[in-house]
Structures are given as C-alpha cells and as structure tokens.
Amino acid sequence: MDYGTLRGLVALLILALFVIIVVWSYSKKRKASFDEVANSIFEEDDLTKQNKQSHLDKDSKQERK
Numbered sequence: 001m002d003y004g005t006l007r008g009l010v011a012l013l014i015l016a017l018f019v020i021i022v023v024w025s026y027s028k029k030r031k032a033s034f035d036e037v038a039n040s041i042f043e044e045d046d047l048t049k050q051n052k053q054s055h056l057d058k059d060s061k062q063e064r065k
Contacts, residue, residue: 024030 025034
C-alpha cells in the first residue's frame with residue numbers, strides 16, 4: 001500500500017466519521033436531550049437559589065437593625 005492509497009483511506013474514514021456525527025446530532029431521538037441541554041442555561045439551579053435567598057436574608061437583617 002503506497003502513501004496515496006493510505007491518504008485516500010484516511011480521507012474516507014474522516015468523511016464517514018463526519019457523516020455519522022451529523023446523522024447522530026440531527027436524529028429525532030437526540031432532539032429532546034439536546035433541547036434540554038440547550039435550555040439548561042436559563043434554568044436556575046439550587047445553588048443560585050440558595051445564594052439569592054441568603055443574600056435576601058442578609059439584607060432583611062440589616063434593615064431590621
């Protein structure tokens with residue numbers, strides 16, 4: 001096998017991997033998972049809620065003094 005044939009096989013392998021990744025990423029089975037991950041940035045997590053609550057508690061204590 002010469003260098004040209006090897007380069008051709010590597011190019012075909014890369015093309016096949018690209019097609020597989022595109023088909024996987026646009027499959028209907030993955031849509032719900034990807035939508036959930038995409039919207040996760042807009043959801044508040046527990047730590048953010050706790051930080052906001054502790055900040056509000058500190059403010060209310062300072063106002064009482």
